[in-house]
Amino acid sequence: MDPVGEKPIALYLEDLHVGQRFTSDSYHMDENRIKALAAEFDPQPFHLDEAVAKTSVFNGLSASGWHTAAVAMRLLVTGGLPLGNGIIGLGGELAWPRPTRPGDTLRWKARFRKYCRRVRNRTRVSSWYEAVH
Amino acid sequence: MDPVGEKPIALYLEDLHVGQRFTSDSYHMDENRIKALAAEFDPQPFHLDEAVAKTSVFNGLSASGWHTAAVAMRLLVTGGLPLGNGIIGLGGELAWPRPTRPGDTLRWKARFRKYCRRVRNRTRVSSWYEAVH
Numbered sequence: 001m002d003p004v005g006e007k008p009i010a011l012y013l014e015d016l017h018v019g020q021r022f023t024s025d026s027y028h029m030d031e032n033r034i035k036a037l038a039a040e041f042d043p044q045p046f047h048l049d050e051a052v053a054k055t056s057v058f059n060g061l062s063a064s065g066w067h068t069a070a071v072a073m074r075l076l077v078t079g080g081l082p083l084g085n086g087i088i089g090l091g092g093e094l095a096w097p098r099p100t101r102p103g104d105t106l107r108w109k110a111r112f113r114k115y116c117r118r119v120r121n122r123t124r125v126s127s128w129y130e131a132v133h
Numbered sequence: 134m135d136p137v138g139e140k141p142i143a144l145y146l147e148d149l150h151v152g153q154r155f156t157s158d159s160y161h162m163d164e165n166r167i168k169a170l171a172a173e174f175d176p177q178p179f180h181l182d183e184a185v186a187k188t189s190v191f192n193g194l195s196a197s198g199w200h201t202a203a204v205a206m207r208l209l210v211t212g213g214l215p216l217g218n219g220i221i222g223l224g225g226e227l228a229w230p231r232p233t234r235p236g237d238t239l240r241w242k243a244r245f246r247k248y249c250r251r252v253r254n255r256t257r258v259s260s261w262y263e264a265v266h
Contacts, residue, residue, distance in 0.1 A: 041203035044210055044219045057221060065222055066203040070174035073199050077177055086177045088190060089198055095224030 010084040016112055016125060024080030024108040027071050031102035034063045041066060062099030068106070069094065072131060075108050081127075090124065100133065107132045143217040149245055149258060157213030157241040160204050164235035167196045174199060195232035201239070202227065205262060208241050214260075223257065233266065240265045 009015075038047035042064035045052035053061040076087055100106065113126040142148075171180035175197035178185035186194040209220055233239065246259040 037203075041207045042210055043207070046219065046221075056219075064203075064206065066199065066206050070170075070197075070199040070203070073197065074174045074176070077175055086179065086189075088179075089229060091226065091228030091230075093224065093226050096222060097224075 010082050012084045013125075018112055018114055020112045022081050022110040024075035024110075025078070026105045026107045027075055029063055029067075029071070029100055029102060029104045029106060031061070034061070034067060034100075034102055037067045037070075038064045058099050060099075061102055063101070063104075065096040065100075068096065068100045068131065071106055072108050072129060075106070076110070076129075080108060081110055092126075098133075100131075104133050143215050145217045146258075151245055151247055153245045155214050155243040157208035157243075158211070159238045159240045160208055162196055162200075162204070162233055162235055162237045162239060164194070167194070167200060167233075167235055170200045170203075171197045191232050193232075194235055196234070196237075198229040198233075201229065201233045201264065204239055205241050205264060208239070209243070209262075213241060214243055225259075231266075233264075237266050 035048055038044070046056035046058045046062060047053075047064050048061075050061050053059075073087075081087060108129050108131055110127050110129045113128050115125055168181055171177070179189035179191045179195060180186070180197050181194075183194050186192075206220075214220060241262050241264055243260050243262045246261050
């Protein structure tokens, strides 16, 4: 992502400020990839079979939530959030409020919430991400 | 996972009780798969290149946290947590306290924490999972 209205650059701690927003590029959710990823990591019928998915709580085929999360990481890492030395997650809260469908185009919005604490020569920052379908 | 000391069966709501524990089968983290998944979803040097990873905070090659999370889902879905109608996550808290390495064998422990709330004809349950390396 570029800082809104600025050129993409590698960002370091001094470049970040609370409330700063980023928007990622977009990613197309391909049906075959949804099924292949689900077959490997989340082989449940509503991620694999349209007919069964129609009768499920999803009312249609949907991507595994872990696929959606992994795509978010890709979008952040490949320019979405250009942190100088990379992005390492320690953890956080995660929510899947609605399904990701084949053919969806995903984009992520991120916002820095706060600096957490400094551990040795690293500072932890808290940020918030939202997928836009 | 089997309920400890019992045969694997499909579990329904009435079979669950707070504090109930499950343990999954194990999964071997293959180095090539770690790199391939990282190349697709988390292409950062410490997931792709041993030499760079040695100089990183991980002090060696590590799997993307999303790979570890996806393996957890596989272990739950393929018998680890045999819920009758499948496992759908609405969200939760996630932490990666230490890296997953090539060659690691992962196993998951789960414990039901509480019933959350009943929405239409579905009941949400809260559970806790921990990877054991």
